[in-house]
Amino acid sequence: MKKTRLAVALAIIFSASGTVLAADSTEVQVLKQQMETMQKQMAAMQNKLETMTASSQAPQKTGEANAPLAANIGGANVTLYGFADLSADVGNDGKQGVKQVSSNLSYVGVRASKNLGATGMKAIVQVETLANISGTPTETGALASRNSFVGLAGGFGKLMLGKTDTPYKRATGMMDPFSSSVGDYNSIMGNTGGDLRAEFDARVPHSIFYDSPKFHGFSVNALFSPGQKFDNLAGSDKYAFAQGEKICAGATPGSSGSTLDAGSTLCNDGAFKNAYSLAFNYESGPLLGTVDYERHQSVDRTGDTGGITSDESAAKIGVSYNFGSNRLSGIYEKFSRDGSIVxxxxxxxxxxxxxxxVQQLGNGMDLMGAWAHAAQTPGGPDFGAVDDKANMYALGLKYHYDKQLALYVVGAMLKQGTGAHYTIGAGGHGTAIASPRSDAGDTIPGETIKALSVGMQYAF
Structure with a gap:
């Protein structure tokens, strides 16, 4: 450092000396320009050395990213990424208290892309796996259990094969600031029967899907999942497992439609044949709008009282607007069912x-609030045509330390009619809090469910 400063001083001295000694005014001017250039170079060197010295002495902040987790392997760009989201939860299902530690939306993944030369296209691949950090991994945490695919990308968009969140699910995901927490909107949105699963906010396997490029703010996402095969275990008139699958599409692993549960092989708890999903999106500046539709063919509900096999569909409209420090979002959704069900x-x-x-409070702090409402249904297989409306309220505070690390506290309350049996944390939270059950295993409807969660998120 001292040598650098000395060099700068000498340059100034030589510049002054040259001015005095030069007899010709032109030579003096040239010499001045040379000395000024040298001074600038020396000053730049000094600043660089000072920056390097300071960065080597200063400790790095927690959560601050180092070099990207990426490499070039065999001509392909390969990136390792992940997300950890753990929380400590306390809740009450209306009958008893619940304490738990949840892994929530935690995952690790690898994605790669390779340029295909003059075609202007790229080959793409992604393998993503659920990470059950706080609990014992199950079949849901198997390799490639989350969005995983191969495909081609280019000026036409992206065409992929594999499994993914449906376009219907993805379209409004950013409108839920409580995603994967106890305040997740899947307690009601995308959830046709108040179950632990949100059937119209799901990841669909063995699929073909397409994402278009944006054109004047408009884009389209489409997905088709081909049908189930016939399975003798289910009988000749039942759609059972898809080719290459061990779990019925749409069924709940471990309770119905999983070969790991030998007593439940009929796939009569929501398994479907083909699935179609479409999302029409528009984004311009602070405005985001979407119109979406999804249809499940031949959904088997014969496990329900009075249940039949029929098509089920969902449609929704979502709008979100960013006012600068405040983002306001709203969604309207409609579930329909074909057939002659009572x-x-x-x-x-x-x-x-x-x-x-979501209101930004400054210094990385966000105040979040949400309300979800389930309107009355025509009836229910267990409780008939009684009040089964429900309201979910969520309030939270989230502190973004930086782009990687965030801390949050979220509270949620689910108030239900006498025939409703919805679930807090359905569809994404590590351990959902469902409506209570009797000693005989029957669902007890109408209870008010509450939960409070404190957690941390880290992305890499």
């Missing part, structure tokens, strides 16, 4: 409403 046992047809708001 209305008094049809809990799969209803409307849903959702509003969320």
């Amino acid at each position: 209305p008094s046992v049809n809990e799969r047809a209803r409307n849903g409403y959702y509003v969320s708001d």
Whole structure:
């Protein structure tokens, strides 16, 4: 450092000396320009040395990214990434208290891309796996259990094969600031029957899907998942496992439709044949809008009282606007069911409403609030045509330390009609809090469910 400063001083001295000694004014001017250039170079060197010295002495902040986790392997760009989201939860299902530690939306993944030369296209691949950090991994944590695919990308968009969140699910995901927490909107949105799963906010396997490029703010996402095969275990008139699958599409692993549960092989708890999903999106500046539709063919509900096999569909409209320090979002959703089912046992047809708001408080702090409403259904297989409306309220505070690390506290409350049996944390939270059950295993409807969660998120 001292040598650098000395060199700068000498340059100034030589410049002054040259001015005095030069007899010709032109030579003096040239010499001045040379000395000025040298001074600038020396000053730049000094600044660089000072920056390097300071960075080598200063400790790095926690959560601050180092070099990207990427490499070039065999001509392909390969990136390792992941997300950890753990929380400590306390709750009450209306009958008893619940304490738990949840892994939530935690995962690790590898993605790669390779340029295909003059074609202007790239080959792409992604393998993503759920990480059950706080609990014992199960079949849901198997390799490639999350969005995993191969495909081609270019000026035409992206065409992929594999498994992915449906376009219907992805379209409004950013409108839920409580995603994967106890305040996740899947307690009601995308959830046709108040189950632990949100059937119209799901990841679909063995699929073909396409993402278009944006054109004047407009884009389209489409997905088709081909049908199930016939399985003798289910009988000749039942759609069972898809080719290459051990779990019925749409069924709940471990309770119905999983070969790991030998007593439940009929796939009569929501398994479907083909699935179609479409999302029409528009984004311009602070405005985001989407119109979406998804259809499941031949959904088997024969496990329900009065249940039949019929098509089920969902449609929704979502709008979000960023006012600068505040983002306001709203969604309207409608579930429909074809067929001649008796209305008094049809809990799969209803409307849903959702509003969320995120207010930036400054210094990385966000205040979040949301409300979701499940309207009345024609009836239900267990409780008939009684009040099964529900409202979910969520309030949270989130502190973004930097782009990688965030801390949060979230509270949620689910108030239900006498025939409703919805679940807090369905569809994404590590351990959901469902409506309570009797000693005989029957669902007890109408209870108010509450939960409070404190957690940390880290992305890399």
